[in-house]
Amino acid sequence: MFENLTQKLDKAFKNLKGQGSITEINVASTVKEIRRALIDADVNYKVAKEVTDKIKNEAIGQDVLISVSPGQLLVKITSDELTALMGEKAVPLSTDGSPAIILISGLQGSGKTTFSGKLAQFIKKQGKDVLLTACDIYRPAAIDQLKVLGEQVGVDVYAEPENKNALEIANNALDYAKKNGKKVVIVDTAGRLAVDEQMMNEIEGLKKGLNPTETLFVVDSMTGQDAVNTAKTFNERLDFDGVVLTKLDGDTRGGAALSIRTVVDKPIKFISYGEKMDALDVFHPDRMSQRILGMGDVISLVERAQQTFDEDEAKRINKKIRKNQFSFDDFLSQLQQIKKMGNIKDLIGMLPGAGKLMKDIDIDDDAFKPIEAIILSMTKDERENPEIINGSRRRRIANGSGTSIQDVNKLLKQFNDMRKLMKTMNKFSGSRRGLPNMNMFKK
Structure with missing residues (x-):
């Protein structure tokens, strides 16, 4: 969402990196790049000019605190002006009436x-x-x-x-x-x-x-x-x-x-x-x-999680984690809950700074499919007790899921490492959840 605009704005703010203070000269240069980024994003020219003029006027003359760089201050000013441009606050939908x-x-x-x-x-x-x-x-x-x-x-x-x-x-x-x-x-x-x-x-x-x-x-x-x-x-x-x-x-x-x-x-x-x-x-x-x-947008991420995750299911999973009984069935249930939250790359982009890290990485909605296929190719006993999965079982699971033995081995290892981490964390603060590395299925 807005990846190109985000990248261009980030490049514009780098003009102030290393600057000790905000001056009319360095602000003018940065604001020019911001305006160009907005126009390239198809923002109305008049709107782009008005908002960047406000950013420039607000920035010039600002005293920069020792703990805040000029670049950080301009990001804050730009954020405030973009927020004002888009309406300041959310406007609720009215559903009053009969009907x-x-x-x-x-x-x-x-x-x-x-x-x-x-x-x-x-x-x-x-x-x-x-x-x-x-x-x-x-x-x-x-x-x-x-x-x-x-x-x-x-x-x-x-x-x-x-x-x-x-x-x-x-x-x-x-x-x-x-x-x-x-x-x-x-x-x-x-x-x-x-x-x-x-x-x-x-x-x-x-x-x-x-x-x-x-x-x-x-x-x-x-x-x-x-x-x-x-x-x-x-x-x-x-x-x-x-x-x-x-x-x-x-x-x-x-x-x-x-x-x-x-x-x-x-x-x-x-x-x-x-x-x-x-x-x-x-x-x-x-x-x-x-x-x-x-x-990022952590608040929206948390809200989506609250809307998606079932409280009773979460308590059940929490109880199993505390007893070190977290199984592949439980893990599959958690994956399905996460999928309901929306596009995976979009969710990761809600984490501060993650958008930059993910800009050249493509994660689509099928990212979990190989993992799900492997788990669903296991028997009930294998999902409950992964330690019984020997070499012949791994070959059968790989053939049944359309993946390789190496993929099965990686998932089993990561799942085992995750269970060990959960067991360790339980000693201090209860349960923690982890996810296997999506990179294991990249071609």
Whole structure:
């Protein structure tokens, strides 16, 4: 997420490395590089100039403490200005109403339907009964896609395949929601081009007819500056309440996130970064600013872990670790929990400084597959008692998992080392968890 921008900003700050003080000359040089990095990231030129002018004015004349370098001070100033640029604080989604209505709008291919499914799960986790409504009456597979997503997240979907009037479908869905005690209705609409007057009239009519609690504009982050221009056009017609940035796990330059708040004066409410239904986060400007500057985002990492890990399961694992009974079955369970948290490289990037270390390393969502295959090729006795795995068993496991004997040996050794470490740590402070080295499966 924002890797290119992060690298270029890091290079800009190096201009101040070794400088004893902040001067107008060295700040001007660094700010110029920051502005260039932002523009290269597809940030609106006017926005990039305004924010870098603020950074320069704030930095000049600052007294640098003995314990703080000029470079560190400028990073802090830049972080504050980027946070202000993106809205200062997270703006919550309103779900008040009887029922609350959330209208989803955006361009074709921006990820509206997938986001609708993610949002349904997000709201469901808050304890509210949700109804997804299929109002895309143009794309043949849209209704089926929404039904599949609804089934995945355990949410009802209202659809009328034969009806070609989106507002009528939405109103019927509201009646259904009221009769069935649904607290929130999410209305997924057709994608439309801003220049298509008929389609724009339809979404405008949906808003007027439904009077939604929230109208969200979903935008593909990879479209860069075009995303900002489109948001401006849609906002003039809909006066939407917030923006959703999708596909942030792609090769995005990040300009939309930095520009859109200023141009349309509407908050970014959510960021979506993958196809999994859990891959949705509330947008926090301060945390995003820190990530862009390579400072990590430990708070979001902890929040994801809290949402993913089952407390009863954690207690069970903790008890087994204390008794030195941690097995491959337990380890496999922990891997599956981690996978639910999202893209592995993205998670590592939330650790301060880790983004720089990972910039040339590619870790995809299949990173755990060889490990899982090895464990699943073991018998129940072997998973519970790895010490019984002799040479012939190792060959059988390697053949069954499609890996090599060397891979099996490495995993067994690392698992054994991990158990020894757990046993040692238990003497001091209880349980610790470890993970095998992902490098063992790199080609």
